[in-house]
Amino acid sequence: MLDPATIRVRLREVHERIDRAASRAQRDPSTICLVAVSKFFAAQDVRSAAEAGQVHFGESKVQEALSKMDQTADLDLTWHLVGHLQSNKARRAASHFHVIHSVDDAALISKLDEAAGAASRTVQLLIQIDLAGEPTKHGVNVDALHAVLEAARQTHFVRVVGLMLLPPAVAHPEAARPYFTRLRALRDELAALFPDLPLSELSMGMSLDFEVAIEEGATMVRIGSAIFGDRPTHRFSRP
Numbered sequence: 001m002l003d004p005a006t007i008r009v010r011l012r013e014v015h016e017r018i019d020r021a022a023s024r025a026q027r028d029p030s031t032i033c034l035v036a037v038s039k040f041f042a043a044q045d046v047r048s049a050a051e052a053g054q055v056h057f058g059e060s061k062v063q064e065a066l067s068k069m070d071q072t073a074d075l076d077l078t079w080h081l082v083g084h085l086q087s088n089k090a091r092r093a094a095s096h097f098h099v100i101h102s103v104d105d106a107a108l109i110s111k112l113d114e115a116a117g118a119a120s121r122t123v124q125l126l127i128q129i130d131l132a133g134e135p136t137k138h139g140v141n142v143d144a145l146h147a148v149l150e151a152a153r154q155t156h157f158v159r160v161v162g163l164m165l166l167p168p169a170v171a172h173p174e175a176a177r178p179y180f181t182r183l184r185a186l187r188d189e190l191a192a193l194f195p196d197l198p199l200s201e202l203s204m205g206m207s208l209d210f211e212v213a214i215e216e217g218a219t220m221v222r223i224g225s226a227i228f229g230d231r232p233t234h235r236f237s238r239p
């Protein structure tokens with residue numbers, strides 16, 4: 001278990017950095033959602049962050065997340081799935097998460113819609129975009145995007161609200177900027193083509209580069225190590 005005081009201090013520092021980046025970009029910091037990525041950390045650490053005022057938490061694996069949701073069920077938290085979602089876990093994901101950032105195909109959208117309906121829930125979805133064309137990465141290729149957004153138009157219980165980006169690992173935050181700029185431009189293009197979809201959210205930016213992402217329009221930043229420290233790699237496999 002991490003020291004709750006350390007988590008509190010780091011959260012405050014991250015908020016200060018978000019505020020400064022927003023101010024550089026002349027944006028209102030309250031329009032930027034901080035998602036604390038708690039993957040690999042214990043439910044007790046989620047609790048410490050929640051006690052310091054944190055509401056949004058991100059997890060990369062369904063199973064691991066469900067166990068933490070269970071152990072923090074007395075708290076009013078909002079859960080985000082940020083890791084890849086296999087279609088055989090769609091039902092469980094749609095019954096427990098509030099926001100799913102990693103949707104990358106049309107069939108998955110229909111499946112999530114059906115599952116959310118069966119659970120009488122609404123779930124927000126983001127389409128994960130593959131801008132770099134890396135063979136090992138998940139995400140929708142830009143060419144395949146129109147079919148995915150057509151599927152998004154047919155849903156009743158899930159709602160596609162924006163795009164998510166996991167850019168290639170970069171050595172310096174500035175190197176990620178062109179990806180963030182492109183995601184935002186793509187969102188603007190799609191918003192014009194699909195005016196009936198509320199594509200207002202841009203989930204981009206992690207511990208190393210969230211300030212650059214905010215300058216480029218991020219509305220959700222997914223931050224793990226800057227809050228919880230280095231992840232204990234021995235407990236779970238990396239996503």
Ligand SMILES: *Cc1c(COP(=O)(O)O)cnc(C)c1O
Nearest residue numbers: 037060082206207222223224225
């Ligand atoms: C782990 C993870 C994060 C958080 O990464 P940090 O570098 O620790 O901030 C953000 N997004 C996704 C998709 C992740 O898997």
